[in-house]
Amino acid sequence: xxxxxxxxxxxxxxxxxxxxxxxxxxxxxxxxxxxxxxxxxxxxxxxxxxxxxxxxxxxxxxxxxxxxxxxxxxxxxxxxxxxxxxxxxxxxxxxxxxxxxxxxxxxxxxxxxxxxxxxxxxxxxxxxxxxxxxxxxxxxxxxxxxxxxxxxxxxxxxxxxxxxxxxxxxxxxxxxxxxxxxxxxx
Amino acid sequence: xxxxxxxxxxxxxxxxxxxxxxxxxxxxxxxxxxxxxxxxxxxxxxxxxxxxxxxxxxxxxxxxxxxxxxxxxxxxxxxxxxxxxxxxxxxxxxxxxxxxxxxxxxxxxxxxxxxxxxxxxxxxxxxxxxxxxxxxxxxxxxxxxxxxxxxxxxxxxxxxxxxxxxxxxxxxxxxxxxxxxxxxxxxxxxxxxxxxxxxxxxxxxxxxxxxxxxxxxxxxxxxxxxxxxxxxxxxxxxxxxxxxxxxxxxxxxxxxxxxxxxxxxxxxxxxxxxxxxxxxxxxxxxxxxxxxxxxxxxxxxxxxxxxxxxxxxxxxxxxxxxxxxxxxxxxxxxxxxxxxxxxxxxxxxxxxxxxxxxxxxxxxxxxxxxxxxxxxxxxxxxxxxxxxxxxxxxxxxxxxxxxxxxxxxxxxxxxxxxxxxxxxxxxxxxxxxxxxxxxxxxxxxxxxxxxxxxxxxxxxxxxxxxxxxxxxxxxxxxxxxxxxxxxxxxxxxxxxxxxxxxxxxxxxxxxxxxxxxxxxxxxxxxxxxxxxxxxxxxxxxxxxxxxxxxxxxxxxxxxxxxxxxxxxxxxxxxxxxxxxxxxxxxxxxxxxxxxxxxxxxxxxxxxxxxxxxxxxxxxxxxxxxxxxxxxxxxxxxxxxxxxxxxxxxxxxxxxxxxxxxxxxxxxxxxxxxxxxxxxxxx
Numbered sequence: 001x002x003x004x005x006x007x008x009x010x011x012x013x014x015x016x017x018x019x020x021x022x023x024x025x026x027x028x029x030x031x032x033x034x035x036x037x038x039x040x041x042x043x044x045x046x047x048x049x050x051x052x053x054x055x056x057x058x059x060x061x062x063x064x065x066x067x068x069x070x071x072x073x074x075x076x077x078x079x080x081x082x083x084x085x086x087x088x089x090x091x092x093x094x095x096x097x098x099x100x101x102x103x104x105x106x107x108x109x110x111x112x113x114x115x116x117x118x119x120x121x122x123x124x125x126x127x128x129x130x131x132x133x134x135x136x137x138x139x140x141x142x143x144x145x146x147x148x149x150x151x152x153x154x155x156x157x158x159x160x161x162x163x164x165x166x167x168x169x170x171x172x173x174x175x176x177x178x179x180x181x182x183x184x185x186x
Numbered sequence: 187x188x189x190x191x192x193x194x195x196x197x198x199x200x201x202x203x204x205x206x207x208x209x210x211x212x213x214x215x216x217x218x219x220x221x222x223x224x225x226x227x228x229x230x231x232x233x234x235x236x237x238x239x240x241x242x243x244x245x246x247x248x249x250x251x252x253x254x255x256x257x258x259x260x261x262x263x264x265x266x267x268x269x270x271x272x273x274x275x276x277x278x279x280x281x282x283x284x285x286x287x288x289x290x291x292x293x294x295x296x297x298x299x300x301x302x303x304x305x306x307x308x309x310x311x312x313x314x315x316x317x318x319x320x321x322x323x324x325x326x327x328x329x330x331x332x333x334x335x336x337x338x339x340x341x342x343x344x345x346x347x348x349x350x351x352x353x354x355x356x357x358x359x360x361x362x363x364x365x366x367x368x369x370x371x372x373x374x375x376x377x378x379x380x381x382x383x384x385x386x387x388x389x390x391x392x393x394x395x396x397x398x399x400x401x402x403x404x405x406x407x408x409x410x411x412x413x414x415x416x417x418x419x420x421x422x423x424x425x426x427x428x429x430x431x432x433x434x435x436x437x438x439x440x441x442x443x444x445x446x447x448x449x450x451x452x453x454x455x456x457x458x459x460x461x462x463x464x465x466x467x468x469x470x471x472x473x474x475x476x477x478x479x480x481x482x483x484x485x486x487x488x489x490x491x492x493x494x495x496x497x498x499x500x501x502x503x504x505x506x507x508x509x510x511x512x513x514x515x516x517x518x519x520x521x522x523x524x525x526x527x528x529x530x531x532x533x534x535x536x537x538x539x540x541x542x543x544x545x546x547x548x549x550x551x552x553x554x555x556x557x558x559x560x561x562x563x564x565x566x567x568x569x570x571x572x573x574x575x576x577x578x579x580x581x582x583x584x585x586x587x588x589x590x591x592x593x594x595x596x597x598x599x600x601x602x603x604x605x606x607x608x609x610x611x612x613x614x615x616x617x618x619x620x621x622x623x624x625x626x627x628x629x630x631x632x633x634x635x636x637x638x639x640x641x642x643x644x645x646x647x648x649x650x651x652x653x654x655x656x657x658x659x660x661x662x663x664x665x666x667x668x669x670x671x672x673x674x675x676x677x678x679x680x681x682x683x684x685x686x687x688x689x690x691x692x693x694x695x696x697x698x699x700x701x702x703x704x705x706x707x708x709x710x711x712x713x714x715x716x717x718x719x720x721x722x723x724x725x726x727x728x729x730x731x732x733x734x735x736x737x738x739x740x741x742x743x744x745x746x747x748x749x750x751x752x753x754x755x756x757x758x759x760x761x762x763x764x765x766x767x768x769x770x771x772x773x774x775x776x777x778x779x780x781x782x783x784x785x786x787x788x789x790x791x792x793x794x795x796x797x798x799x800x801x802x803x804x805x806x807x808x809x810x811x812x813x814x815x816x817x818x819x820x821x822x823x824x825x826x827x828x829x830x831x832x833x834x835x836x837x838x839x840x841x842x843x844x845x846x847x848x849x850x851x852x853x854x855x856x857x858x859x860x861x862x863x864x865x866x867x868x
Binding site for chain 2 (some may be wrong): 005008009012013015017018019020022023024026027056057058059064077078080081082084088090092105106107108110112123134135143145146147148150151162164165168169170171172174177
């Protein structure tokens with residue numbers, strides 16, 4: 001009897017650790033990758049080359065975004081693999097800081113968790129390879145995932161940040177997206 | 187319990203707790219409900235006490251809708267659309283549509299508003315009439331900026347005005363200013379389009395929806411409860427309220443110029459009235475709500491399916507014409523030309539996840555549809571490219587099995603180097619011994635060196651045909667479309683795993699029956715015809731051309747390869763039926779070609795001014811011209827074919843940590859029980 005209990009206790013604790021580690025791994029990866037990307041971004045800005053943050057990476061930093069006090073490095077491409085390491089720039093849109101609507105998506109649980117508390121009027125700063133631009137949040141909305149209209153181009157410098165909605169949810173593939181749009185501050 | 191075990195359990199416990207408490211807060215800043223509440227409230231307040239729907243941005247609209255601007259407010263009120271009516275007259279290859287929409291301003295104020303509506307991609311809008319109360323405003327064509335200035339000025343001065351702008355090739359907006367209280371508004375738009383002809387059936391589509399509808403009816407039950415039913419997706423609201431109010435009536439006069447065999451509609455029940463053998467009038471049985479596009483199909487009487495047609499229009503400048511030519515039907519042809527198919531699949535890191543699943547499904551499906559006389563090979567690429575076999579193999583049961591295994595082992599990893607893969611696919615073209623060669627390229631197109639790839643494809647295509655299949659949430663549709671155009675093939679977009687079978691089946695059926703390749707047209711010099719780059723024809727597809735000539739033409743010659751031998755057919759143009767509006771059709775096709783040239787990187791300023799010139803001369807709305815129109819949005823050509831979904835950004839992190847915590851609790855619980863058991867001996 002006590003043997004079975006013992007096995008039960010041990011397996012519960014081991015399973016608990018496994019899930020805890022694999023869950024935390026996502027956060028750790030998100031955090032640590034940003035340091036490596038920071039290095040790659042410095043190099044990009046000095047040498048003006050596309051610098052993958054690690055040799056086998058399928059992506060490279062395209063800009064630095066600062067929301068509130070938190071700087072993040074944006075990677076090219078909005079694919080699942082890229083987003084694990086940093087917010088991703090949707091490659092069919094203009095680069096951040098260029099004229100037009102630049103679309104950036106980030107993980108709801110890690111990098112873009114910060115968007116939950118953003119408000120209209122907040123400042124977002126973008127440092128691109130050659131320029132620095134200040135943006136001001138103009139719209140915050142929640143839309144269905146098929147609302148491609150939010151990626152529509154614009155005549156002015158504009159940012160569209162996308163993350164999954166609702167925040168703090170356990171659901172894996174939510175259908176709603178949280179959209180933050182910002183215009184260049186005059 | 188041994189000490190080691192206690193230690194182990196202790197370590198597990200500590201690591202779990204540490205992980206949960208110290209790492210999560212780094213990212214999850216605030217777990218209160220404040221922010222989600224904030225949104226619910228603001229949207230709720232809009233819908234309570236207000237009979238009219240308010241939306242923030244009319245670009246989310248799904249159907250033709252009228253939006254009224256709110257003074258000093260950021261959002262719009264959607265006016266209930268009372269009724270709309272379409273008069274469609276089909277003559278020969280052209281449909282002329284007169285679309286009237288009736289709206290009303292129910293408020294006590296003067297309002298300004300914007301009417302957003304869908305039209306077919308190939309529609310040429312050339313006429314607009316606004317009847318506001320008793321005032322009738324007739325649209326004039328002007329350069330886009332000029333038109334906007336005129337409209338803004340009128341708006342400021344309190345004059346009624348309207349402005350029609352092409353937002354995307356299939357979405358138009360019409361802004362109106364200064365509509366009086368309780369006024370009714372009538373908007374009449376006239377446009378022209380060519381009819382489709384495929385597999386012996388002519389068809390005409392009348393769009394009622396904008397973009398693929400993304401919110402299935404009554405889907406509220408499926409949305410997570412924390413979002414709330416009053417909420418969020420403005421688009422959802424728009425369609426829900428809208429369809430209840432929006433009625434369409436239709437009168438169609440069908441006189442194609444030949445004896446009609448059969449008339450049918452895809453979805454909506456219709457009433458047909460016969461005038462004579464070649465003329466019918468058609469109307470809708472029900473006042474339809476606008477949730478589905480209306481599609482009308484008609485066929486010639488059995489045995490007399492048309493093989494060619496010529497219509498012309500004489501103007502002061504010269505002669506405009508429309509030509510349809512059907513290559514000989516293939517009863518006599520071995521309908522299964524054997525082919526060599528090279529599948530190229532992108533296995534770069536960006537494909538990881540659902541994209542890779544879709545790509546693999548599509549590829550397996552395609553391989554298993556090959557007939558035994560075909561030969562095939564598979565190329566996978568990421569940072570490196572690799573072929574499955576050094577040479578294409580006969581599609582036997584065994585090789586298909588090998589291929590299926592090969593496909594199931596594919597993993598997404600590494601960078602995206604398309605050029606070497608394209609080289610592998612196009613360079614190893616060995617003697618094709620009467621085979622047609624098709625390269626099927628499956629990718630998300632996440633690449634940077636487009637221009638280099640385009641020129642490579644153009645110079646090395648030889649006898650191959652390139653078909654692109656776009657996969658994933660936001661494939662680079664510009665690259666895919668242009669690559670297919672240069673490769674004389676087509677672009678297919680597969681948005682979800684559910685679409686794989688249907689879309690692939692349609693593509694493969696088409697690809698199995700090529701009829702005419704390398705098509706070129708001989709015309710006398712000075713004749714301008716569109717489209718200029720003609721794709722291969724597959725079974726049941728005709729050649730459709732528009733031309734302009736200063737002097738009447740007597741014939742054209744179509745050349746091509748049919749079953750690997752040269753083929754040509756001359757079509758005498760001595761006779762033709764007179765038809766109006768062919769100049770508009772010609773202008774629309776010319777503008778489409780110019781837009782294509784612009785994308786291919788030709789001098790965009792020159793092209794824009796040419797588009798403007800052609801559009802102004804033919805009174806057509808285009809990306810450069812408006813009918814009394816205003817546009818606040820830049821129409822960006824790369825954005826035209828937006829499909830797909832926004833990226834997925836949720837991670838399983840929170841879920842895994844919760845599961846971890848659950849196990850921890852169960853473990854602790856069991857441990858406590860055990861201790862209690864020890865303390866209380868039986």
